[in-house]
Amino acid sequence: MDAFLIILTGSIIAISCSILGCFLILRRMAMVGDAISHAVLPGIVIAFLLTGTRDSVWVIIGAGLLGVFTTFLIEFFHKKARLQTDAAIGVTFTWLFALGIILLSVFAGQVDLDQDCVLYGEIAYVPIDLWISESGVVLGPRALYISGFVLIVNLFFVKIGFKQLYLTTFDPAFAATIGISVTLWHYLLMGAVSMTTVASFDSVGAILVVALLVAPAATAYLLTDKFRNMLIIAAGIGVFISAAGYYLAVYLDGSIAGAIVTVAGILFGLAFLFSPKEGVVFKRMLQKREADKLKAA
Amino acid sequence: MDSFFEFFSFSDSSIISVTIGAILLTSSSAVVGTFTFLKKKALVGDAVAHAVLPGICLAFLLSGNKNPVVLMIGAFITGWLSLVLIDVITKKSKIKEDSAIALILSVFFGIGILMLTNIQHGGNAAQTGLDSFLFGKAAALVGNDVLTFGIVAVILMVTVTLFFKELKLISFDSNYAQALGIPVRAIDLLLTTLTVLAVVTGIQAVGVILMAAMLITPAAAARFWTNDVKKMTFLAAFLGGISGLVGAYVSYVAPAMPTGPWIVLIISGLALMSFFFAPGKGVISRFIEQRKLQNQIMDENLLKALFHLGEKDKNLFEARTTEDILSRRYFPIKKLTDTLTRLKRQGFLTSQNSHWKFTEIGKQKGQRVVKLHRLWELYLSKYVKIAPDHVHEDAETIEHIITPELEAQLEHLLEYPEQDPHAENIPY
Numbered sequence: 001m002d003a004f005l006i007i008l009t010g011s012i013i014a015i016s017c018s019i020l021g022c023f024l025i026l027r028r029m030a031m032v033g034d035a036i037s038h039a040v041l042p043g044i045v046i047a048f049l050l051t052g053t054r055d056s057v058w059v060i061i062g063a064g065l066l067g068v069f070t071t072f073l074i075e076f077f078h079k080k081a082r083l084q085t086d087a088a089i090g091v092t093f094t095w096l097f098a099l100g101i102i103l104l105s106v107f108a109g110q111v112d113l114d115q116d117c118v119l120y121g122e123i124a125y126v127p128i129d130l131w132i133s134e135s136g137v138v139l140g141p142r143a144l145y146i147s148g149f150v151l152i153v154n155l156f157f158v159k160i161g162f163k164q165l166y167l168t169t170f171d172p173a174f175a176a177t178i179g180i181s182v183t184l185w186h187y188l189l190m191g192a193v194s195m196t197t198v199a200s201f202d203s204v205g206a207i208l209v210v211a212l213l214v215a216p217a218a219t220a221y222l223l224t225d226k227f228r229n230m231l232i233i234a235a236g237i238g239v240f241i242s243a244a245g246y247y248l249a250v251y252l253d254g255s256i257a258g259a260i261v262t263v264a265g266i267l268f269g270l271a272f273l274f275s276p277k278e279g280v281v282f283k284r285m286l287q288k289r290e291a292d293k294l295k296a297a
Numbered sequence: 298m299d300s301f302f303e304f305f306s307f308s309d310s311s312i313i314s315v316t317i318g319a320i321l322l323t324s325s326s327a328v329v330g331t332f333t334f335l336k337k338k339a340l341v342g343d344a345v346a347h348a349v350l351p352g353i354c355l356a357f358l359l360s361g362n363k364n365p366v367v368l369m370i371g372a373f374i375t376g377w378l379s380l381v382l383i384d385v386i387t388k389k390s391k392i393k394e395d396s397a398i399a400l401i402l403s404v405f406f407g408i409g410i411l412m413l414t415n416i417q418h419g420g421n422a423a424q425t426g427l428d429s430f431l432f433g434k435a436a437a438l439v440g441n442d443v444l445t446f447g448i449v450a451v452i453l454m455v456t457v458t459l460f461f462k463e464l465k466l467i468s469f470d471s472n473y474a475q476a477l478g479i480p481v482r483a484i485d486l487l488l489t490t491l492t493v494l495a496v497v498t499g500i501q502a503v504g505v506i507l508m509a510a511m512l513i514t515p516a517a518a519a520r521f522w523t524n525d526v527k528k529m530t531f532l533a534a535f536l537g538g539i540s541g542l543v544g545a546y547v548s549y550v551a552p553a554m555p556t557g558p559w560i561v562l563i564i565s566g567l568a569l570m571s572f573f574f575a576p577g578k579g580v581i582s583r584f585i586e587q588r589k590l591q592n593q594i595m596d597e598n599l600l601k602a603l604f605h606l607g608e609k610d611k612n613l614f615e616a617r618t619t620e621d622i623l624s625r626r627y628f629p630i631k632k633l634t635d636t637l638t639r640l641k642r643q644g645f646l647t648s649q650n651s652h653w654k655f656t657e658i659g660k661q662k663g664q665r666v667v668k669l670h671r672l673w674e675l676y677l678s679k680y681v682k683i684a685p686d687h688v689h690e691d692a693e694t695i696e697h698i699i700t701p702e703l704e705a706q707l708e709h710l711l712e713y714p715e716q717d718p719h720a721e722n723i724p725y
Contacts, residue, residue: 030399081572081580086339087517094510095565098558120410211403254415261407
């Protein structure tokens with residue numbers, strides 16, 4: 001039962017991340033996703049200090065806003081101080097992450113968070129951390145509710161805004177001419193990414209969530225040319241890596257989140273080499289066949 | 298406060314070694330970071346930093362101890378591997394560079410975490426302290442470690458000094474460097490190696506997670522103060538060194554505290570101050586420059602409008618109300634009154650019962666703008682062959698920018714013409 005709950009929670013988080021990740025990598029904003037996932041840390045610590053809990057919707061919203069603020073800040077340094085984009089990203093998130101770690105150290109006694117949790121989450125504790133209603137009824141793991149809520153919001157967001165997200169991703173100029181606000185959808189997407197990284201924080205930590213955002217999406221990108229298929233394949237990969245990662249972690253007696261990411265990396269490697277269309281191996285075989293044909297002719 | 302004096306009196310020899318070590322590590326990575334920053338490859342450093350973790354763990358698993366040289370070799374190998382993989386992924390597939398960086402960074406880190414937790418659960422007593430590579434621990438720099446890391450740091454700085462010209466060239470224009478006969482690929486390889494080495498040594502003080510900041514932030518801060526690469530490199534090293542010093546101090550006062558975040562917070566604070574307050578490039582300085590330019594344009598447009606009115610009535614020194622001015626050209630009211638007061642304060646206008654009048658120098662200034670405008674229109678239609686009804690917009694902008702030297706050249710080139718293409722007199 002515990003294994004099932006952990007894999008279920010992992011899958012739900014991975015599906016949320018994979019779907020948003022597809023948009024991020026196509027918009028060439030993977031590193032912005034990385035920056036957001038680091039930068040929400042001080043927000044989580046502060047929200048925790050203020051509310052005394054880390055799984056309320058307020059924490060997700062409060063810390064999520066900090067994520068959006070991060071993208072503002074990157075934009076500000078880039079536009080107003082004319083700092084090159086890569087440096088603007090690098091300076092902003094390291095600074096906020098460092099602040100978060102220091103807050104954690106200073107308020108260590110008052111915050112039920114430690115550095116390990118920041119690094120790779122505590123998905124193993126999902127079945128223990130139960131949500132118990134006031135009348136004493138056990139409703140199930142708290143993380144399951146939080147991640148489920150976030151997944152529903154994300155699915156809703158992508159479903160409602162599919163056309164807008166799709167157009168602003170592939171052809172922002174065209175989107176603007178037919179009256180879609182590119183800026184608005186940019187920040188809505190950033191908001192969704194922030195919210196998702198905050199909600200995933202407990203389970204997989206601030207750094208490994210980047211892998212969930214990027215790896216399944218990048219793998220799916222190598223397997224298909226159709227955007228809808230890419231979303232579905234990425235989500236499927238998210239479920240698979242959660243299950244496979246769990247058993248790998250049990251086998252190696254290591255971090256579950258670390259193992260999930262390792263499996264995601266292996267899958268990407270396989271797709272990179274053997275994808276029917278994009279894989280390096282098949283491309284080379286094709287090239288060789290063409291060369292042979294030319295030689296024969 | 299006692300600990301402050303205790304620390305900075307350097308009475309304890311371990312304080313000296315920790316301090317020297319931390320300063321060397323941070324400033325050497327800042328020096329290397331200057332070139333990755335200039336090459337716009339700043340985030341690659343982030344990937345290398347995360348990617349050294351599995352290398353450290355692997356080296357520990359294979360050797361069973363924490364010999365810094367062994368760990369450094371392990372870190373070096375996976376750090377290098379990560380760069381090669383990013384390169385291969387971007388070249389051989391449709392994955393873009395940013396996705397490749399994020400992917401390699403997080404997957405390598407994930408593998409590292411899996412290995413680290415596996416080692417920790419394994420119960421090998423020697424593993425304690427391995428996790429200080431995550432967030433850095435300057436206090437751990439004692440004895441032979443300082444010597445090892447110190448030597449690497451010095452090698453880094455000496456190499457950069459020796460190859461300074463080549464590194465500078467490939468950072469800005471590798472095609473030009475190639476044309477000059479510089480072995481671009483070899484120098485690229487050198488910079489990559491230096492980056493990996495800087496990360497491998499720097500993580501002792503800063504840790505793998507925040508190491509990227511040591512490569513990016515000092516360079517970004519230094520960039521705001523100078524355009525000279527040599528000065529920028531020195532400044533980056535200096536700023537990095539300051540943060541290293543503070544890191545060593547924190548490590549001394551609060552041994553349980555990881556030093557990395559403090560070092561990063563200090564260097565980021567210095568960088569933020571540079572972004573805002575640096576003369577010339579800083580946000581505030583830029584803002585002031587912009588305001589100055591806006592005011593100058595507003596002043597000149599207003600004086601020009603007054604001059605036009607004077608031309609029409611053949612009386613340049615007639616007193617005008619704001620309504621008169623607005624009839625000639627629209628200005629927002631608030632801006633108009635502000636500008637009028639400013640011009641009066643500067644002695645270009647006088648006023649009496651809200652009637653405004655040129656002073657002599659005010660008239661000259663207005664006249665000059667009108668003259669430049671018309672000279673430019675003439676130049677455009679005569680030399681650039683633009684139709685006379687298309688030259689006005691361009692002249693509106695350039696009239697504020699033309700320098701006295703350019704003015705003299707225009708006058709000379711056009712031979713002090715009488716009239717512009719719209720048959721209006723050019724006032725001298």
